[in-house]
Amino acid sequence: MFTPVSRFSTEGKETHSIVTKLEGNLLISRNTFPFFFLVAFEAGGPIRALILLLISPVFWLLEWLCFETITLQVMIFIALGGLKVPDVKSVAKSVLPRFYLDDIRTSAYKVFSCCGGKKYVVTFMPRIMVETFLQEYLNVDCVIGTELRFIGKYCLGLVAKPELMFQGSQSKMPTTVLSDTKQIDVCLGDASVEQSIIMSCQEGYILPEDHEASPMPKKKYPKPLIFHDGRLVARPTPMGSLAVFLWLPLGILLAISRLLIGMLLPYKLGLMAAAATGMKIRAKLPSKPKTCQTHAPTSRCRCESCDPGAYNASGSLVGNVHGRGRNTLYVCSHRTLIDPVIVATTLQRPVTAVTYSVSRVSELLSPIRTVRLSRDRVKDGKTMQNLLKEGDLVVCPEGTTCREPYLLRFSPLFAEIADDIVPVAVEAKSSMFYGTTVRGFKWLDSFFFLMNPNPDYNLQFLEKLSGFCVSEKSSYDLANLVQKVIGNALGFECTNLTRRDKYRMLAGTDGIIRT
Numbered sequence: 458m459f460t461p462v463s464r465f466s467t468e469g470k471e472t473h474s475i476v477t478k479l480e481g482n483l484l485i486s487r488n489t490f491p492f493f494f495l496v497a498f499e500a501g502g503p504i505r506a507l508i509l510l511l512i513s514p515v516f517w518l519l520e521w522l523c524f525e526t527i528t529l530q531v532m533i534f535i536a537l538g539g540l541k542v543p544d545v546k547s548v549a550k551s552v553l554p555r556f557y558l559d560d561i562r563t564s565a566y567k568v569f570s571c572c573g574g575k576k577y578v579v580t581f582m583p584r585i586m587v588e589t590f591l592q593e594y595l596n597v598d599c600v601i602g603t604e605l606r607f608i609g610k611y612c613l614g615l616v617a618k619p620e621l622m623f624q625g626s627q628s629k630m631p632t633t634v635l636s637d638t639k640q641i642d643v644c645l646g647d648a649s650v651e652q653s654i655i656m657s658c659q660e661g662y663i664l665p666e667d668h669e670a671s672p673m674p675k676k677k678y679p680k681p682l683i684f685h686d687g688r689l690v691a692r693p694t695p696m697g698s699l700a701v702f703l704w705l706p707l708g709i710l711l712a713i714s715r716l717l718i719g720m721l722l723p724y725k726l727g728l729m730a731a732a733a734t735g736m737k738i739r740a741k742l743p744s745k746p747k748t749c750q751t752h753a754p755t756s757r758c759r760c761e762s763c764d765p766g767a768y769n770a771s772g773s774l775v776g777n778v779h780g781r782g783r784n785t786l787y788v789c790s791h792r793t794l795i796d797p798v799i800v801a802t803t804l805q806r807p808v809t810a811v812t813y814s815v816s817r818v819s820e821l822l823s824p825i826r827t828v829r830l831s832r833d834r835v836k837d838g839k840t841m842q843n844l845l846k847e848g849d850l851v852v853c854p855e856g857t858t859c860r861e862p863y864l865l866r867f868s869p870l871f872a873e874i875a876d877d878i879v880p881v882a883v884e885a886k887s888s889m890f891y892g893t894t895v896r897g898f899k900w901l902d903s904f905f906f907l908m909n910p911n912p913d914y915n916l917q918f919l920e921k922l923s924g925f926c927v928s929e930k931s932s933y934d935l936a937n938l939v940q941k942v943i944g945n946a947l948g949f950e951c952t953n954l955t956r957r958d959k960y961r962m963l964a965g966t967d968g969i970i971r972t
Contacts (some may be wrong), residue, residue: 459646459663462564467571473642474574476658480581481647483569483595484560485670489529489582490516492553493536494693496586499552499686499896500544501536507702509535513695529581529603530616537583537605538614545585545612547896551963552687554590559692561673565664568645569595570679577601577641585612594680683863683952684959686895688905690887701889708889708908711735715907719798719824724805731802736907740803740916784849786875787918790864790943791853792885793892794819794902799914800851800881801825808849811841813856813956818900834870842874854936857956858893862949865956867940869932876926880939882917882946895963917946 481487490513498506512535519528537545569576575598580587584602591597604617644658664670675682691697711734718730728738787808789796797810801824809826820827828844830837844850854867871878885892885906892906906912919942925935937951944951960966 459644459661462568462645462662462664465568465571465662467567470571470643471573473572474576475569475572475643475645476577476579476641477565477569477645478579478647479587479591482645482664483562483565483578484557485562485672486560488694490532490695491556491693492582492586493532494698495552495556495687495689496540496545496548497536498689498693499548500540503702505535506698510695510698510702525581533583533603533605533616534614536614537612540612540614542585542607542610542612546589547964548687549586550589551685551895553586554594555682555685555687556692557587557590558594558675558678558682559672561678562664562670563673563677564670565645566595566673566679568643568662572643574642575599594678596679681863683859683861683954684962685860686897686963688890688894688897690889690891704889704910705908708910711910712904712907716822716904719802720822724802728802728805735911737911737913738799738803738916739914740918742803742918783877784845784847786845786871786878787849787851787881788867788871788878788939788943789851789853789881790883790947790949791855791858792860792883793858793906795892795906796853796883796885797827797851798823798825799883799916803916803918804849806849808851809844809847810851811837811844814899816900819903822903838870838874841870845875854939855956857959859959860891860893862947863954864940864944864947864949864951865959866953867936869936872925872932872935872939877921877923878925878939879921880919880943880946882919882943884915884947886913886915895960919943919946 477483480489490509494506494509497509509532512531516528516532519525519531576596577599578587578591578595578597578601580600580602582602583605584600585605587602588600591600606613606615606617641658642660644661645664646661647664689701693701715731715734715736718727718734722730731738787800789800794815797808801808807825809828810823811828811830812820813830813832815827815829820829828840830840841850841852852871854869854871855865856868857865859865887906887909888911889909890905892902892909892912894902894905922939922942928935930938940951943949957967
């Protein structure tokens, strides 16, 4: 007999083992379609995902007729058949965890995390799709799921042991689990849990109905979700997936038109035209420089009394006398590839952006000048100094994008080339597609972001920071200072993680594009 989970006591559970199901227990939803769709879309491509979507009404009918086993076998065959095993594992590691975490049941995880002994999880889904998440985020010791057949590096999309699926897997599960332990201490389940599982546990707790369940807040995740991959923003339910495919033709036209607007129109007209297509750009601009009423009432005066910082000790003007004098180094947080373009559009003047691993296609389509760095610290420093003498310069010292509210470690190189910098807190939001990727085609990053119905940018030009070249602090300390200033403005958490950490976690590479 099960006890309501509300009566669970956390005391004395440090060595207790626990067993539970994934679907409907640890996860609120019992529907596995979104996870198979994500694997089909990210590892197999949009055509495979579309086929899975078109057949989804048949899945619903089969489940209504109580043919759950057939439903699962068909979904496995369509979503995974013919895929490379490394591709499936990569999606399971970099894409699926975010969607699993969004659906974690708060009450179930409270019980599950309090038990400090061995943890067992039973799932209907293929073990290859859930094992990495359960082990890395929930510290699960044993995952009992559907096993698949493989030939070499390819997944056949066939179940290895059909007799151990669904109700069969639950009834035989205790035999598998109890092979290395006499009895499990705690069983966490719902009304559908098999009697054999109940009898094998000392304590049993039943979860409330789905409509009473609440998902776990992000702040209480067992492990911070800093990096993740995949193009889709929202959970791909059948209706949501249908909306994505119906939007694609219009989204492609919108992306092309927005690209042409940025490349062909002047900044002021381009800003208005982009707004007409649904793109939102909000900016808190820097305070206007002081003007001299005597010499230049409508523009910045360069005389020594108005701008003493523009003159050296001998009284000579520093910088280009025909230009704006000392140019500005803008240091930005990095959300998408078009961050420097948005900065230039907001300022209504051209800027130069320095980049590392950016595809040639992205460079050709960029409406602003981009200069590729070599990863040689001395050479890159000289390059950036020369560019700053020619005009305003935009740098994203994180070196890569981050989707979540975290800032990666800032490279200190920018603090060594300029005495004054303007921090820019950049935040980008999208509702349908992410404009960044690790596994996919990076030259499509900007295109995907511009395909969103209402891509949203929010920029804050913060107060200028001066005295970097004469500061007694190291360039690393100054870079950390700028990171903290931007993080406070955005409400983001600062980390010591780097571009290399991101790519090693998500793709197992250093993230360098060979050109």
